[in-house]
Amino acid sequence: MYQSPMKSELVDCGDCPIRHKAVCSRCGPPELAILENMKSYKTYEAGQTIVWAGDQTQFVGSVVTGVAALTQTMEDGRRQMVGLLLPSDFVGRPGRELAPFDVVAATEVTLCRFRKAPFEKLLAETPSVASRLLEMTLDELDAAREWMLLLGRKTAREKIASLLAIIAGRDSSLRLASASGRVQFELPLSREAMADYLGLTLETVSRQVSALKRENIIELQGKRRITIPDFAVLMNETGDDTDGGMLT
Amino acid sequence: MYQSPMKSELVDCGDCPIRHKAVCSRCGPPELAILENMKSYKTYEAGQTIVWAGDQTQFVGSVVTGVAALTQTMEDGRRQMVGLLLPSDFVGRPGRELAPFDVVAATEVTLCRFRKAPFEKLLAETPSVASRLLEMTLDELDAAREWMLLLGRKTAREKIASLLAIIAGRDSSLRLASASGRVQFELPLSREAMADYLGLTLETVSRQVSALKRENIIELQGKRRITIPDFAVLMNETGDDTDGGMLT
């Protein structure tokens, strides 16, 4: 499963709570100081829609805390999550008039926001910001394409294992025993949200989670807290290459 | 289904056969003239792998003629196409060491290529190129996310109809009766390639194509030449919003 190489490059901005990958006005080049004045924080409650697909885009920004989801819905109600936004992920579309997808808060979410127009001006004038944002977008594209393999070709069990492996790998609260060994984390998604992400029904998600539990590949404390006794064993269930991908 | 807004912005470069969206050295800003010296064309035959996943990336470039596919393969042979590259599409990853996916020629393909290092240098120094490439990448990302909805939630029939609608819409040979009315084009993909793109088996693809033919939604001349008597009727089968997406 795809692991963003960006993760190790995150910069903590001290009293700026957000670790912007591209737009931090404290740790970036001096041009970015102008962003400091137009920065604003906003918190959304779980379940709230932050942006509606088709809306005029008002702002760009980053997730500070919480988890948000990019989703699409068909007229008859079928829904597909097309992206998961974790802290430090970028939200918005410089250069686009209309938002292409819904952005929904999966948990309580705090965003650090910038008005779009001045941000775009900065982008046009500052190559370092543009190339940083390009790099981030390429990462997102790679992640989306990994997800296409999951949606198109993996079994329900492989989908669940892959999702758990990704969340475990990205959750900042554990950064410890990452490669293998015992890992514990809080699921930020309901069974229904997991189903929407994986292209399954919530019943199938529940059944497969139960099956992994029964086989001691995962342990549950309550519904949402998950312990993985051996990360390598979980990885075996994802269908992904277990080696680094290089066939030497 | 997602329609790239770039299409209308394509620039024809006269005796330069490629309509680079971002990197044309004839129609771009003067800095790009340096690219002219390192441009090289190469043709690949149908079925040939242009880039192997995991390879060192040697070049970036654009598709001049033909159709190429980005694909991923699991150890047990399950395959998923994650992108379709048509003429004028960009190939490669500035800023990446290793190619993330295989690039395979679906038909005979001609690429216009640039060595990666000088291209990256140009990218860092030329904001207009970086922002153009960012815009293109955002389009690809939107297209990938549309495709995630297709893979996760659409029926086999909707998948086939969507693919035909996209190819019809992107194929440069028809740019005529686009919105509705009669449309005709050559399928650049085998049934197996279609299956790999749609997350289906080739038998299911064949059956659904036959069904659409039986219901006079499409007509076949041979296996690959397709006529759509009424594009709007085909769109009805895709599951997508038939209106422009704006609910006024």
Add this chain to the structure above:
DNA sequence: TGGTCACCTTGATCGAGATCAAATTTGGAC
């Protein structure tokens, strides 16, 4: 301390698409 509501689990059955197995078509090669 019991009620309620949202979320989750489990069971029974169904069906779309996969799989296995032949035909049939076709586009070249000669």
Add this chain to the structure above:
DNA sequence: GTCCAAATTTGATCTCGATCAAGGTGACCA
């Protein structure tokens, strides 16, 4: 033309995940 291998179509059957339908669980509150 005629032959052949590859691509495609079609048929029969099976299976995984969807669907329909109850129950269980726990957090919150009166």
